[in-house]
Amino acid sequence: MRKPLAAGNWKMHKTLAEARALVSALRAGLEARPGISGRVDVAIFPPATLLFPIAKAVDGSPIVFGAQNAHFEAQGAFTGEVSVPMVKETGAATVLVGHSERRHVFGESADILTRKVAAVLGAGLTCVYCVGETLDEREAGRTERVVGDQLDAALGGGMDLVRVVIAYEPVWAIGTGRTATPQTAQQAHAFIRARLSEMYGQSAAAATRILYGGSVKPGNAAELMAGPDVDGVLVGGACLVADDFLAIIDAVAAG
Ligand code: PEP
Secondary structure, eight states: OOOOEEEEEOOSOOOHHHHHHHHHHHHHHHHTSTTHHHHOEEEEEOOGGGHHHHHHHHTTSSEEEEESOOBSSSSSSOTTOOBHHHHHHTTOOEEEEOOHHHHHTSOOOHHHHHHHHHHHHHTTOEEEEEEOOOHHHHHTTOHHHHHHHHHHHHHTTTOOGGGEEEEEOOGGGTTSSOOOOHHHHHHHHHHHHHHHHHHHOHHHHHHSOEEEESSOOTTTHHHHHTSTTOOEEEESGGGGSHHHHHHHHHHHHHO
16 A cells, blocks of 8 residues: 655745745644644655755654755765765655756766665665656657666666655656646556566555656646556645645645
8 A cells, every 4th residue: 555645846945934934834734634644645855955954844743854866976076966975964864866857957867867866775765766758758659768768777776666756757747837637647657667567576566656746736636646556746836835735735645
């Protein structure tokens, strides 16, 4: 039985004061929903500078927090980077790897992402590994090839799948207001689960959570959750407003 997960990627948003206000509103909203933490896991991914204060802000609540990125080396001459041990020291439980903005804006290659997944899992953290095709790739009928290659590259080395969450995020749906239909999302999720099954066996694949991401909003979260292989959502824009993210958490908990 897979417990659904609602995850919020803050991207490069929120000052410290804004972050504290958002977490406090989320905490209040979750407290007003008795039993919600038994039905859904909630994770937030603030910018790196906020990880230590967020650790304090979420303390005693069901909210888990993680980093949006981390370097694969533990330390060294990598100006501007933050390592997995540094992230872990904040109390973060998880790291996003392979978000489309990391792949396409910052040019992170399959090789870099493979090393990042290994570093995150090697440190005992959970890895939310993002995969997804561009619009050109979808229109060329290459979605499964691209997503399959992304899975093979990062997870082909015999990883501990128990601490891996997959986020299927079609690039054309991220921050565009254009969402995959529930059928399109389910089809991609079923493909991902089948690929994980080939790689790790049926029971490991059946236990792995696969999130959908790409313009998830309060108005479409429930229909996206209807797919049997959709185990939650990774939300960008809509997680920055407490009431919107809480409405999405409700939809995920009900799904
Ligand atoms: C994301 O950042 O992972 C994302 C899916 O963004 P948005 O919800 O804004 O499309």
